[in-house]
Amino acid sequence: MWRIIKALIVLALLGIAGLSAYAYLADMRPEQSEIKVPVTLNAVE
Incomplete structure (x- = not known):
């Protein structure tokens, strides 16, 4: 049993x-x- 545990x-x-x-x-x-991706912002002035 210990051999298997040691091997693991x-x-x-x-x-x-x-x-x-x-x-x-x-x-x-x-x-x-x-x-480069153009960005359009919907900003209100």
């Missing part, structure tokens, strides 16, 4: 380490583009 803990730690490494090392920059 080790797998969880490896998964967390792998996910952290992927988050820091992967190229996850968003694509950037300029957007």
Whole structure:
């Protein structure tokens, strides 16, 4: 029983380490583009 629990803990730690490494090392920059949209305001003078 303890072997299974130890194996699950080790797998969880490896998964967390792998996910952290992927988050820091992967190229996850968003694509950037300029957007110009005219805005009409319904202001009362």
